[in-house]
Amino acid sequence: MFSPLRNSIFIAVTTLFAAISGSANAQSKFDANLLKNGKYTLACFMTNEGREQAIGTFTFNVNTTGDKLSLTVVTAIAGLEAWKDTAVTDLNTFKPIYLASHNTMKDMVVNFGPNITGYHIDKKTGQKKVIKEAGVPSFVDSYTYPFLVSTLPLTSGYKTDLSVFEYKPTNTDNMKKIVVDEVRNNTYVSKFTGKHDVWEVSAVEPATGDKMVYLIDKKTRRLWQLEEWANGQHVRMVDMETDFNSIKAPFDKVATLKMVKGGDAIIAGQVFARDFNDNGTIWAKMQVMNIQAKQVAPKGTQVILIPYNDYFKEWIKVNESQRKKGREGIALSDEAAECIKSTTVYDDGGHFEFVNLMPGEYLLYTEFSYVHSYSQNEVVGYTDHYINGMFQGTSANTVSRNYNTGAGATVKKVVTVSKPGEKVDVKLKKTRA
Structure with a gap:
């Protein structure tokens, strides 16, 4: 099982980092202005019969x-x-200048100039091979391939051939041909930033039948996704967008930590749900009666305290907007996450407490499950009433039945500590109507 998976990984890496070389005319079409500094991480998945398995990541700087x-x-x-x-x-x-590759299988160093020189060490056998061959005009090193594809003059119907340099100790010829055989319009939907117009670039290696499909952003030329079909395996690599951050407010870790650890104020209170199931009508209130209207959060329920400064306010606002759009939320940085306090309900009365707080605003958040118990009158029949044989009317026959159903409560509340040493008592109450 491991061997085919490992081979597929190596095929994917080879494709992603394949070296391209071509005519001087083709190379002159690369536009360096479309390359952007940054760090990008692609998640790698093995696909089999429609099911995907995460197998690793590729991080580019x-x-x-x-x-x-x-x-x-x-x-x-x-x-x-x-x-x-x-x-x-x-x-x-x-033109390439230098390439170094170090992994569990090999050590390889290549210097590029009029001649290609360097060495390759097979770590499994310990065998070292010297690399020395004539340079090919206008070729680039392997690791820039996916980025340089994005700098080509892409448009619907664009085609080109690329000569690919891939060194292997067993090769008799390190050149192979890649054909970009189709470019067309498509869209890519990001979990964070929504829909993007992209160029779908299809390429094939005629000698093996291996196929690659790139999704490249039309505006930014960002590589959103790469898929490859080779040796009966299907590998998909997707941009994880680790550089995405829509939070503009500055974050001061020292000041924020001081808010939650450097004071002597206390926020204490009780978490409970006030449970009414009246459907919004007076009639329903007459028919339904809660057996236990006040439901306290069980012991051990987690309560979160967030220092409600400008940074966290914006973070919450952005995540609410993302959720409404059906997108992924924005994760907090490790530094920001360290400034959030957590406690638990410590008794059967739903009580909690936060200590050592500075004056300021705080957002309290909790969620818990409880049993919604209620009694409901139900009509089980009707009785007709007569006096001296004359019909007087009909009355409903009812019975009272008790029910238990699962329910959940989510509560959040902004609390203000006005002065040092203050104790603020709060009720984290959820009303279910």
Whole structure:
């Protein structure tokens, strides 16, 4: 089971980092202005009969400082040590300068110039091979391939051929051909930022039949997704958008931690649900009676305290907006998460307490389940009434029945501590109507 999976991973990595070379005319179409500095992580999935299994991540750090493109890559595959790779390319000519690849299977260093020189060490056998061959005009190093595809003059119907340099110790020829055979319009839906117009770029390796499909953002040329079908395996890589952050307010960890740890004020209270099931009508109130209207949160229920400063206010607002749009929420940074306090209900009366607080605003949040118990009158029949044979009317025959159903309560409340040493008593109450 592991061997086919490992082979598929290596195929995906090879495709993602395949070296391209072509005519000087084709290479002149690459637009360096479309490359952007940043750190990007792709999640890698193995797909089998419609089911996906996460197998690792690829993290790229792109730097276009000066006249060079520097690309570092960390490949983290489940069950294997991280692979670390570095590539440097001349941005003016797109010619490679240096490549180093280190992983559990090999150590490889390549220097590019009039000749290609370097070495390859197979870590399994310990065999070292010297790399020395004539350089090919206008080729670029392997690790820049997916980024340079995005800088081509993509448009509907665009086609081109690419010569790919892939070094393997067993190769008799390190060149192979890749054909970009179709470019068309498509859309990609991000979990965080919604729908994006993209170019769907299809490429194939005629010698093997391996196929790759890229989804590249039309405006930013960001690589959103890459899929590959090779050796009967299907691998999909998706941008995790780890650089996405729509929170503009600054965050001061020292000041925020002081709010929740550096004072002597207390917020204490009780969590409960006030449970009325009246459907909004007077008649329903006459028919339904709660057996236990006040339901306290059980012992052990978690209560969260968030320092309600500008940063957290914006974070909450943005996440509410994301949820309304059906998108993923924005995760807090580790530093911000450290400033959130948590406690639990400590008795059977639903009571909780936060201590050592500074004056300021705080958002309290909790959720819990309880049993909604109620008694309801139900009509089971009717009785007709007669006097001296004359019909006088009909009355309903009713019985009272008790019911228990599961219910849940979510409560949040903003609480203000006005002065040092103050004790603020609060009721975290949820009314279910």
